Amino acid sequence: MNPITVRIKKLRGDAIVPRYMTDLAAGMDLYAALDSPVRLAPGQRLLVPTGIALAIPAGFEGQVRPRSGLALKQGIALVNSPGTIDADYRGELGIILINHGQEEVVVSPGDRIAQLVIAPVQQAIMQVVEDLEATERNTGGFGHTGKSLEV
Structure with missing residues (x-):
């Protein structure tokens, strides 16, 4: 397994x-880059800065995912999970936390708040056709349970 190099810029000294x-x-x-602790009430969302920007190589993406320990112990999740960091994005990484728990949670400077997975991606060319080839599942619904999109 050959690691790739991802260039990183620290946007703040800490x-x-x-x-x-x-x-x-x-x-x-990924770590919270905060000047002081912040409180996250039950049901509240909060954009937490990381203080970093990345240069992800072409052909890769950054996937931002929740930390299982925070989810289990405190009910902390990410609103858009997984979040995608495109190879051409150069802004600060911000993590959108949500408190699904019943207690207020304090996020302190330097807390581990999410995970970053660097993964390969392949862009696709969309081709409009009149028909699609049949499969065994065909239009079998979500989770193969037969549920349809009808509301």
């Missing part, structure tokens, strides 16, 4: 560079 916590981890931890 920003923490994402890192893998174990040798075989798929995701790197």
Whole structure:
């Protein structure tokens, strides 16, 4: 497995560079870059800055995913999960947290708030056709349960 190089710019001096916590981890931890702790009430959403910007190579994307420990212990999730960081985006990474728990949660400077997975992507060419080839599933619905899009 050959790692790729992702260039990173620290936008503030105390920003923490994402890192893998174990040798075989798929995701790197992302950290809150805050001046002071912030409170997240039950049901509240909050955009938390990371203090970093990335230059992801062409042919790859960054996938921002929730941390399972935060989800289990505090009910913290990401609103748009997984979030996508395109290879041409150069702005600060911001993590949209939501508190699904029943208690207020405090996010402090340097807290691990999400994971970043760098993954290959392939762009597609869309071709309009009159018919699509049949499959065994065909129009079998969501989760193969037979549920349709009808409301």
